[in-house]
Amino acid sequence: MKKTLLLLISIGGMLSVFAQDATQLIKRPSLSINFFLKDFATPELISSSSITTVFENKQWTKMKDMAPGLNVQYFQGLTDHLDFMAGLGGSFLKYPFLYKSGVQTPVQDKFLLEADANVNLKLLTDKYFMVPYLSAGIGASMYAGTYFGAYIPVGTGLQFNLGEGNFINLQYSYHLGVSDLTNYNFQYSLGFASPIAPGKKEVKLAPTPPPPVKETPKDTDGDGIPDDKDQCPNVPGVAKYNGCPVPDTDGDGINDENDKCPTVPGLAKYNGCPVPDTDGDGINDEEDKCPTVAGVARYQGCPVPDTDGDGINDEEDKCPNVFGVKENFGCPVIKEEVIVKVNTIAKNIFFSTGSAQLIANSYKPLGEMVKILQDDPNLKLDVEGYTDNVGSEAVNQALSEKRAYAVMQYFISKGINADRLHAAGYGSSKPIADNKTAKGRAMNRRVELKLRYY
Template identity: 55%
Template sequence: MTEAPGQLNAEFTSPATFHKGRGVGVYAGGLIQYRPAKSVLGFMLQGGYDSRRGKFEQQTTACNCPADLSTNLSYVTLEPSLLLAPFKNGFYIYAGPRMAFTTEKSFKYKQGINPAFPNQAPPADVEGEINNTQITRISGQVGMGYDIMMGSSASKSKFVISPFVSYHPYFGQNPRTVETWNLTTIRAGIALKVGTGRKLPIPPPPPIPVVLDRDGDGVNDVADRCPDIAGPVSLQGCPDRDGDGIADRDDKCPDVFGLARYQGCPIPDTDNDGINDELDKCPTVAGIARYQGCPVPDTDGDGVNDEEDKCINDKGPASNFGCPVISEEIIKRIKIAAQNIFFETAKSNLLARSFPKLNDVVSILKDNASFKLQIDGHTDFVGKDEYNQTLSEQRAASVRAYLISQGIAESRISSAGYGESRPVADNNTTAGKALNRRVEMTLRNY
């Protein structure tokens, strides 16, 4: 509503003209709808009770008093419409005239007091009927909705829920002619439709197809990739001689169990070392399992593998277990040093004149980190065996201790004593006894 009049009836004239009213009402009624099967056009007739309540914005009267006006215009309506359903999904639109017959036309006017006179008593509310209203009005409507089928579409009885919305423009809705009321209405709701339709015939069941299976493997020829050779269903009717789950027609090794990723062949062993390529870290060079398919390593590249090489970080011939050959010159220097080791008589204390040659041994060991030294002590046969054994051990240990004191690692030097058990000369002569009282030093690389 956009405007309400000043004079509402013969007994009451509002001191203010009201504008821009709004309201919510209730519409309830029934409808009849008909649309032939396979037609997009149909007819719809609605009839019911239409309540249109309005409340207008507060206005200020000449006395500077706030005033409110509410109206209630109710009708019985009859609304024939032409219906159009252009799609097959339940959507439809409709339009047609609207005939309304007035059943109620009341109003209520309420006026407050001037804020400048707060102690003033407000006038009593005025209620009554709006006079000079038209009994019958003809206007128009246009709307749309959507039919939602409930239940089976094959059933003859139809139950439909149909949400809809319609628009009623202002022309033809003026309740009386003494002034202009611009009434525009939006109606929204849900309609429940019950009716009958053409029952859809149930088609006869299709004929049972004739299944052909030439090879009798239980897979019909249409789905059988090998229709003339029996095979399992899992392989679409094709045989699998090696039982690896890959049909013979797709298997590059049909008689050897294999894997799909190798097209039915076993995991390859390129170097034929008995270790398949997936586990072989050296697939093109024959090796052994404990080295994951690689050959036994040869760290120093001397042709002697590490399992047989006693010097894996230093090159040497196989005849010397892969260790470097000690030169004759070094062997000679060690021998001379051993011949120039002197002790106090019947003791293991080194004499100072032994140190120059022992220092030469220290130099040799420092220059050749892979060298190891064995020190052996010996005596003549003078004295008891136990004494001679102990003395030989102590003298060898004294030499070892001196070399260690000069910076040679303990792990590189070992010592032992043999007493009088290993003579190199005749103990019955003075010269022979002197030769038998000796220290021997032997170099090795392992």
């Protein structure tokens, strides 16, 4: 590693021919857009064996197994050798929580948001083409909008200066978790940065123009009318208008003598009049695909379509392919008896204690729900899982999610398209009864089924 670092510094010295102005060694405020890869597996292997073993056995995680993401970084020079660097990045992944957190790894990719602030120690100044640096800072993360953590990013990088303050940034960082909900990981990133503040520019004075040559032409505009009789001596005209051009009142390039609409700008093909608008919708007939029916510009002069013919145009209709009513935003109204039946079904869905395993008594009511969805293929269903407040919030949240997904998976197994289904868990956050009593807790341990068309 030491030999490699010395080699990089030597190459940077040899490439100093790409140096910038020595007066601008402190980096200007700059923004960088970066692509990065996250690696959780390699740090875990190193912690369970050693970095030597990982290298010898070629166990370093392949790029295809890492989680990609994007981030934005802000740079501000502090001194010639110190830069402030702040970043905000995001990626979708299955976050491998530490065992001690009590949170299981999710079954689906969810959004990870990370923000950090760092100080970069540059081994060379920005006058060199290639600048190696070391970095350290603090950071915070939010996963799935629920799990918050903190970490310490440390690492190294190479900055390749392209001139005018632009540079390519190649960076490796190690995120050391400092909270139970943060796991250790490597992050490799590549980005392009450009200044957002202007540099100092040399002011160049324009040469003094030569003095104008004074002339006294007898007919300046050459229209055959002497200047002393020409009311427009600098513009060729006709004697009829005392040396001025034939007027063009509306400024459409067609003089009033040839303009049938002299006070309204128009086109020569319409003898100086505007392109007609037969249907009066503000879109002229040349651009109007429905010239005799009033419409709107985004449909090229035609009316907004109404695909299902329910009198509600597609832009306001949340069910544009199903006949509905205005009171339900263009969707059909779900019958009250169907809602009552669905609520009864939901109250008869049961699981094994502390798990997401459906018990046999649940299959009959679930089958009735499948038939409702099969009878109306336009219906959609939200499956919501809830728990009481016994146990930790993290465990309850995970259990409510698993139960909701278990019900959704049952419907999928019976042929219901997954696009019509949505499952979510809310843990103990929305009780409908008092958690201080056994009856109240039993009511709070529930699954709710909610039909909708949009």
